[in-house]
Amino acid sequence: QAIKYHEQHLSIAKEVGDMVGEGAAYGNLGNANNGLGDFKQTINYHEQHLSIAKELGDRAGKGAAYRNLGNAYGGLGDFKEAIKYNEQDLSIAKELGDRAGEGAAYSNLGSAYRGLGDFKKAIKYHMQNLRIAKEQGERAGEGAAYGNLGNAYRGLGDFKQAIKYHEQHLRIAKEVGDWAGEGAAYGNLGSAYRGLGDFKKAIKYHEQHLSIAKEVGDRAEEGCAYGNLGNAYQGLGDFKQAIKYHEQHLSIAKEVGDRAGEGRAYGNLGNAYQGLGDFKQAIKYHEQHLSI
Numbered sequence: 001q002a003i004k005y006h007e008q009h010l011s012i013a014k015e016v017g018d019m020v021g022e023g024a025a026y027g028n029l030g031n032a033n034n035g036l037g038d039f040k041q042t043i044n045y046h047e048q049h050l051s052i053a054k055e056l057g058d059r060a061g062k063g064a065a066y067r068n069l070g071n072a073y074g075g076l077g078d079f080k081e082a083i084k085y086n087e088q089d090l091s092i093a094k095e096l097g098d099r100a101g102e103g104a105a106y107s108n109l110g111s112a113y114r115g116l117g118d119f120k121k122a123i124k125y126h127m128q129n130l131r132i133a134k135e136q137g138e139r140a141g142e143g144a145a146y147g148n149l150g151n152a153y154r155g156l157g158d159f160k161q162a163i164k165y166h167e168q169h170l171r172i173a174k175e176v177g178d179w180a181g182e183g184a185a186y187g188n189l190g191s192a193y194r195g196l197g198d199f200k201k202a203i204k205y206h207e208q209h210l211s212i213a214k215e216v217g218d219r220a221e222e223g224c225a226y227g228n229l230g231n232a233y234q235g236l237g238d239f240k241q242a243i244k245y246h247e248q249h250l251s252i253a254k255e256v257g258d259r260a261g262e263g264r265a266y267g268n269l270g271n272a273y274q275g276l277g278d279f280k281q282a283i284k285y286h287e288q289h290l291s292i
Contacts, residue, residue: 030043083112086112162188223252
């Protein structure tokens with residue numbers, strides 16, 4: 001529905017020669033397609049927005065297009081390309097004195113470096129984002145920065161430090177009524193406790209994540225929670241229960257068009273069947289994972 005309205009906006013803006021409106025419509029279409037996980041179409045729209053912003057000399061519009069392109073390339077898993085765009089976004093935000101935009105660029109750079117596996121660099125950027133969020137009194141942004149720091153420390157294998165940051169994220173998310181943030185914090189705490197080998201505690205947190213995802217109707221997060229529950233039960237050696245959860249994750253990943261999630265679900269199913277000693281079934285799932 002959103003895409004339909006943005007297309008109507010684009011059509012009218014072109015008709016009346018409103019280039020600012022046309023650029024904004026391309027940006028909105030890009031963000032709507034990004035939400036659907038259609039990153040290639042997203043990139044196409046944001047490139048059109050960028051081209052118009054350059055033509056109009058609109059620095060803020062250029063920055064927004066660079067930011068959106070960075071997010072889309074990150075969604076595709078092309079983190080090196082994402083970093084190039086995030087750096088251009090950061091440069092414009094600094095030039096315009098846009099502290100909130102600068103913080104967002106640091107956050108996006110942190111996430112891209114985490115995607116590349118450079119966790120130390122990710123921590124450096126998320127710390128800069130945290131500093132700006134605190135300076136601006138932006139509590140929700142501060143919470144998100146703690147969550148990102150937790151994920152980066154988890155990548156380093158420092159699960160105790162990760163838990164500290166995720167607990168700070170959870171506390172702030174509850175304080176500001178950020179349900180999505182609260183759900184993400186529960187999921188991240190579950191993953192950190194799983195890293196420590198405390199599978200029972202991990203299951204408790206993943207169940208809280210699942211409950212919130214269902215309540216807010218976020219199917220992608222619901223799928224992610226099922227996958228995490230499957231991994232936690234696998235850690236306990238309960239492979240049959242793990243398979244049930246991985247099948248639910250797989251079903252949702254297919255429904256929402258999350259190819260990466262679908263691949264992970266196949267891989268996890270392969271591991272669970274391997275744990276059961278059913279190697280033929282395991283090979284079948286690992287081959288499906290490989291093909292994605």
